[in-house]
Amino acid sequence: MFGFILTPTAKIAGAFILAVLLFLFGYYKGYVNVKNKFDTYKAEVAAFAKAQEEQTKQTIKTQEQITKKAEVQYEKDISSLRALYNRMRKQSSSGSVSAIPDPATNPAEAAAYYMDVAPELAVGCAETTQQVVSLQNWVNDQLQVNK
DSSP: OTTTTSOHHHHHHHHHHHHHHHHHHHHHHHHHHHHHHHHHHHHHHHHHHHHHHHHHHHHHHHHHHHHHHHHHHHHHHHHHHHHHHHHHHHHHHHSOOOSSOOOOSSHHHHHHHHHHHOHHHHHHHHHHHHHHHHHHHHHHHHHHHTO
16 A cells, blocks of 8 residues: 555665665674674683683692602601711721722622712712602602693
C-alpha cells in the first residue's frame, strides 16, 4: 500500500539504511563473539598463571629446604674435617719427624705428608675439596627438584 507512495529515492535510502543496520548488527555480533572468546582465553591464561605461580612457590620452598639442609651438612663436614686435621697436626708435631718427609705413596700417606710440609696448605686444600663436593651435592639435589 505504501509502495506506491514512496519515491524511488526513498526506496534506495531505505534499502541503504537497512543494509547499514544489517552490517552494524553483524559487526556487533562478531564483536561480541570475539570478545567472549578473548574473555575465555584471558580466564584460561589467568588460571594457568595461578597454577604456575603455585608450582613456582612450591619449587622455591623445596629448594630453600634443600639449601638449608646442605648448609647444615656442609658445616658438619667442615667441622669434622677441621677436627681431623687438627688431630693429625697434633700427632705429627708430637712425634719425631724429619725436616723433609719422604713423598707419599698412597692417599692416606699424602695427608700426613702435607701435614708435615705445609699444614695450612693441607687444611686449605681439604676444605676447598669439601666445598666443591658439597656444592656438587647441592646442585644435584636442586636438579632433582626441577625434573
